[in-house]
Amino acid sequence: MQRRDFMKKAGAGSLALGAGLTGSGAAQAGPKYKWKMVTTWPKNFPGLGTAANKLAALIGEMSGGRMRVKVYGAGELVPAFEIFDAVSRGTAEIGHGAAYYWKGKSEAAQFFSTVPFGLTAQEMNAWLYYGDGLELWTELYDGFGLVPAPAGNTGVQMGGWFNKEINSLADLDGLKMRIPGLGGEILRRAGGLPVNLPGGELFVSLQKGVIDATEWVGPYNDLAFGLYKAAKYYYYPGFHEPGTTLEAMINKAALSSLPKDLQSIVLNACKVVNQDLLSEYTARNPIALETLLNNHKVDLRRYPDDVIKELYRLAQEVLTELAGRDPFSKKVYASYSLFLKQARTWSDISELAYLKARDQA
Amino acid sequence: MQRRDFMKKAGAGSLALGAGLTGSGAAQAGPKYKWKMVTTWPKNFPGLGTAANKLAALIGEMSGGRMRVKVYGAGELVPAFEIFDAVSRGTAEIGHGAAYYWKGKSEAAQFFSTVPFGLTAQEMNAWLYYGDGLELWTELYDGFGLVPAPAGNTGVQMGGWFNKEINSLADLDGLKMRIPGLGGEILRRAGGLPVNLPGGELFVSLQKGVIDATEWVGPYNDLAFGLYKAAKYYYYPGFHEPGTTLEAMINKAALSSLPKDLQSIVLNACKVVNQDLLSEYTARNPIALETLLNNHKVDLRRYPDDVIKELYRLAQEVLTELAGRDPFSKKVYASYSLFLKQARTWSDISELAYLKARDQA
Numbered sequence: 001m002q003r004r005d006f007m008k009k010a011g012a013g014s015l016a017l018g019a020g021l022t023g024s025g026a027a028q029a030g031p032k033y034k035w036k037m038v039t040t041w042p043k044n045f046p047g048l049g050t051a052a053n054k055l056a057a058l059i060g061e062m063s064g065g066r067m068r069v070k071v072y073g074a075g076e077l078v079p080a081f082e083i084f085d086a087v088s089r090g091t092a093e094i095g096h097g098a099a100y101y102w103k104g105k106s107e108a109a110q111f112f113s114t115v116p117f118g119l120t121a122q123e124m125n126a127w128l129y130y131g132d133g134l135e136l137w138t139e140l141y142d143g144f145g146l147v148p149a150p151a152g153n154t155g156v157q158m159g160g161w162f163n164k165e166i167n168s169l170a171d172l173d174g175l176k177m178r179i180p181g182l183g184g185e186i187l188r189r190a191g192g193l194p195v196n197l198p199g200g201e202l203f204v205s206l207q208k209g210v211i212d213a214t215e216w217v218g219p220y221n222d223l224a225f226g227l228y229k230a231a232k233y234y235y236y237p238g239f240h241e242p243g244t245t246l247e248a249m250i251n252k253a254a255l256s257s258l259p260k261d262l263q264s265i266v267l268n269a270c271k272v273v274n275q276d277l278l279s280e281y282t283a284r285n286p287i288a289l290e291t292l293l294n295n296h297k298v299d300l301r302r303y304p305d306d307v308i309k310e311l312y313r314l315a316q317e318v319l320t321e322l323a324g325r326d327p328f329s330k331k332v333y334a335s336y337s338l339f340l341k342q343a344r345t346w347s348d349i350s351e352l353a354y355l356k357a358r359d360q361a
Numbered sequence: 362m363q364r365r366d367f368m369k370k371a372g373a374g375s376l377a378l379g380a381g382l383t384g385s386g387a388a389q390a391g392p393k394y395k396w397k398m399v400t401t402w403p404k405n406f407p408g409l410g411t412a413a414n415k416l417a418a419l420i421g422e423m424s425g426g427r428m429r430v431k432v433y434g435a436g437e438l439v440p441a442f443e444i445f446d447a448v449s450r451g452t453a454e455i456g457h458g459a460a461y462y463w464k465g466k467s468e469a470a471q472f473f474s475t476v477p478f479g480l481t482a483q484e485m486n487a488w489l490y491y492g493d494g495l496e497l498w499t500e501l502y503d504g505f506g507l508v509p510a511p512a513g514n515t516g517v518q519m520g521g522w523f524n525k526e527i528n529s530l531a532d533l534d535g536l537k538m539r540i541p542g543l544g545g546e547i548l549r550r551a552g553g554l555p556v557n558l559p560g561g562e563l564f565v566s567l568q569k570g571v572i573d574a575t576e577w578v579g580p581y582n583d584l585a586f587g588l589y590k591a592a593k594y595y596y597y598p599g600f601h602e603p604g605t606t607l608e609a610m611i612n613k614a615a616l617s618s619l620p621k622d623l624q625s626i627v628l629n630a631c632k633v634v635n636q637d638l639l640s641e642y643t644a645r646n647p648i649a650l651e652t653l654l655n656n657h658k659v660d661l662r663r664y665p666d667d668v669i670k671e672l673y674r675l676a677q678e679v680l681t682e683l684a685g686r687d688p689f690s691k692k693v694y695a696s697y698s699l700f701l702k703q704a705r706t707w708s709d710i711s712e713l714a715y716l717k718a719r720d721q722a
Contacts, residue, residue: 062423062629064622117719120712122483122516122643129637130644155483156711218711237714261425265626268423268633275636276490282483283491283700286707302714305721312722339644346647347716350517350579351481353598353663355713358478358705360666361673 031060031068033258038087040080040097042200043073046224047217047284048246051152051277052096055248058269063262069094080198084249088144093254094266096151098246099137100181105144107322108329111336112137112148114244116182116315118336121153121243121278122351123343128245132335140328145252149270152246152277155285157238158222159303160215161206161231166303169310178202178214182318183240189314199225206230215240219288220281228296235301239311246277392421392429394619399448401441401458403561404434407585408578408645409607412513412638413457416609419630424623430455441559445610449505454615455627457512459607460498461542466505468683469690472697473498473509475605477543477676479697482514482604482639483712484704489606493696501689506613510631513607513638516646518599519583520664521576522567522592527664530671539563539575543679544601550675560586567591576601580649581642589657596662600672607638 037056041049056069074080078091084102087095099112112133119127127133128150141148160179164171173191177184184194197205197214205211207230214231215238216222228234248270255263292298303311323333398417402410417430433453435441444456445463460473473494480488488494489511502509521540525532534552538545545555558566558575566572568591575592576599577583589595609631616624653659664672684694 058625058629061625062622064620117722120715122639125636125640126643129640156715158711219707236710237718238711239715239718242715242719259425261423264419264422268419268629271636272629272632275486275632278483279486279490282487282704282707285711286703289707289710290703300710302710303718308718308721312719342647342651343643344719346580346643346650348720349597349650349661349663350519350599350646351712352716352720354481354517354600354603355708355716357598357600357664357669358603358673359709359713360669361478 031063031065033063033067033262035059035067035069035094035254036077036092037069037071037094037096038077038083038092039071039095040074040083040101043071043076045073045199047154047221047277047280048152049073051246051273051280054276055096055151055269055273058272059266062265062269067258067262067265071096084144084146087249087251088146090251090254093251095249096246097249098244099148103181106140106328107325108136108140108332110182110322111332112140112245112247113181114241115319115336116186116240116242117312118242119340119343120347120351121155121245123340123347124153124243124245125150125274126343127336127339131339133339136332136335140332141249142252147250147252147255149248149250149267150245150274151248151270152273153281154217154241154244154246155278155281156218156243157215157241158218159235159238159240160213161222161227162213162233162235162301163206163209163231164212165233166235166301166307168304169307172307175213176211178205178211179240181240182315182322183215185318186240186311186314189317190310203227203230218281218285219292220284223288223292228292228298232299233301234292234298235303237303239303239308239315245274248273392424392426394424394428394623396420396428396430396455396615397438397453398430398432398455398457399438399444399453400432400456401435401444401462404432404437406434406560408515408582408638408641409513410434412607412634412641415637416457416512416630416634419633420627423626423630428619428623428626432457445505445507448610448612449507451612451615454612456610457607458610459605460509461605464542467501467689468686469497469501469693471543471683472693473501473606473608474542475602476680476697477547477601477603478673479603480701480704481708481712482516482606484701484708485514485604485606486511486635487704488697488700492700494700497693497696501693502610503613508611508613508616510609510611510628511606511635512609512631513634514642515578515602515605515607516639516642517579517604518576518602519579520596520599520601521574522583522588523574523594523596523662524567524570524592525573526594527596527662527668529665530668533668536574537572539566539572540601542601543676543683544576546679547601547672547675550678551672564588564591579642579646580653581645584649584653589653589659593660594662595653595659596664598664600664600669600676606635609634 078086083095100110102109175192180196439447448456461471463470536553541557548555
């Protein structure tokens with residue numbers, strides 16, 4: 001069966017069950033709305049994949065079983081990087097991924113996941129829900145028949161695993177590193193060779209010397225991949241991903257066809273998962289970090305100050321160019337930059353000043 | 362009518378409507394479950410009070426109108442500091458406040474709102490949802506027939522408004538300051554005179570010199586009270602409230618009497634509001650701060666390093682004594698302290714290291 005045909009039938013079928021059937025809930029035999037969720041993560045992948053499972057379970061639970069969402073891991077229904085198109089066309093009603101994967105659709109999409117030297121998780125949520133963030137994101141995805149919703153956050157990530165010491169910007173020259181997106185573009189300008197590889201290939205690539213370095217997520221996910229066995233140094237902070245927002249993308253027609261209460265349940269379940277995943281990472285990263293440091297004697301390193309400064313400068317170059325590429329990117333960049341400027345002034349005397357004070361003791 | 366009688370009738374009546382009536386929703390004429398929400402906040406108070414309104418609205422929306430929650434401001438049904446007892450007895454089915462108000466019930470309650478030099482909002486959520494936090498809190502409130510749920514967070518607060526410069530610990534000697542809870546106890550040990558006053562009295566008290574200083578929340582709420590007109594200096598960081606969790610307390614019998622889907626909706630609506638309020642403060646504080654600094658020329662000051670160090674030392678004294686008072690407080694303190702220790706190691710190389718790096722540029 002051609003994907004397009006299959007998709008049309010699946011899309012229609014899953015909604016037909018619910019057509020005209022609002023109202024009476026628990027008394028009915030089975031779910032009235034059966035949705036498919038496609039994801040960019042390996043099925044059940046800790047954190048990222050389990051957050052998708054949780055989103056599906058929550059929708060089922062809050063709807064009293066009127067809705068059931070079946071989760072597909074990457075490649076089970078469509079390949080990881082085809083979920084945007086799949087949900088746009090209706091092959092699945094909902095997808096779980098991260099907006100920076102869709103920069104091929106619009107460069108501006110990257111602002112809705114994470115930006116090097118940009119907003120932290122807490123600031124990002126503030127921009128999305130109380131700034132223009134989600135409104136702009138909605139405007140972008142609307143062109144593809146999709147409704148976006150923040151649905152998870154990793155918090156500040158780690159810089160990555162290196163087999164070369166980074167003592168100055170010169171050490172990035174010729175460095176072959178797995179670092180996708182805007183972070184990769186910054187590395188390229190520093191003379192490095194950014195490559196993209198799926199998570200599952202990182203360990204072997206690092207061990208065989210195909211790459212000199214790789215970033216992934218943070219201690220919790222990095223420990224699970226055993227990356228400490230294939231690299232000498234573990235660098236921080238993850239300047240390139242200071243609080244990556246994951247997304248749910250929902251087929252707009254499918255969402256609209258739901259009764260109002262179920263629409264609210266779907267969107268609020270995304271909000272719950274958005275907070276929940278950040279809490280999970282914030283709780284599990286410290287424990288994994290302890291294991292990495294104490295049991296595996298990982299050599300933890302901070303990027304030197306002047307490297308950070310240079311990377312910051314390059315990041316501004318990359319972002320300014322990105323904003324210049326099309327009017328929508330310009331609009332998003334303007335909103336994001338202003339919010340970041342204000343958020344920094346506040347963070348300096350709240351979060352940052354507090355964390356410094358707590359550490360003085 | 363005696364409060365006790367009124368409460369019993371109200372409690373019974375509001376649930377009787379729903380008895381035996383699960384199932385069919387939108388077709389029904391009115392809500393089947395009518396709940397009352399009592400709060401410790403003035404009705405519609407920006408942030409704190411509007412979060413309670415939002416919680417009520419969300420429950421109505423996700424339940425498709427099967428449930429309606431009517432919100433009462435402080436003093437409308439019961440006084441602010443009687444809501445715990447009121448919900449415990451069933452006068453209202455749900456309350457919105459902050460756990461440190463109930464230290465008279467158990468000293469340990471304070472750990473579930475905020476602790477001086479303790480967890481930030483993000484870390485607090487991690488402890489509550491993925492550590493032992495919410496489990497311990499549930500154990501405590503169960504003794505009062507209540508189910509707790511985190512339902513809002515202010516983020517890092519400000520140190521407060523002062524009419525005296527704080528250059529050394531000696532400047533706290535004799536300082537009359539409105540600062541409740543554990544922060545107040547720390548001030549007392551530094552020779553100060555902590556007092557508690559409702560928010561609405563802060564401006565006049567400060568202006569008339571009844572107090573020398575007051576803390577409140579942060580720029581967004583402080584600007585609204587006009588505190589800048591009555592004080593010379595605005596100190597940071599709010600070491601005493603680094604991420605205050607607000608709470609919903611739910612009458613356990615009322616919650617149990619709901620069908621499973623509505624139980625899930627109530628608890629998940631709390632989660633949504635928990636994240637939402639933090640986003641609101643994180644978005645609005647920077648804008649209010651800008652107004653305070655640019656339009657009102659507020660004199661922003663950081664607590665000196667050695668004052669911070671001394672306050673930290675006193676905080677540890679206060680907490681150790683608190684933990685020694687009863688076995689449950691000891692258990693909660695042990696869980697909180699271990700989590701904080703691990704969280705700090707991780708924050709140092711993630712949030713703190715990142716915010717420092719972002720600021721180097």
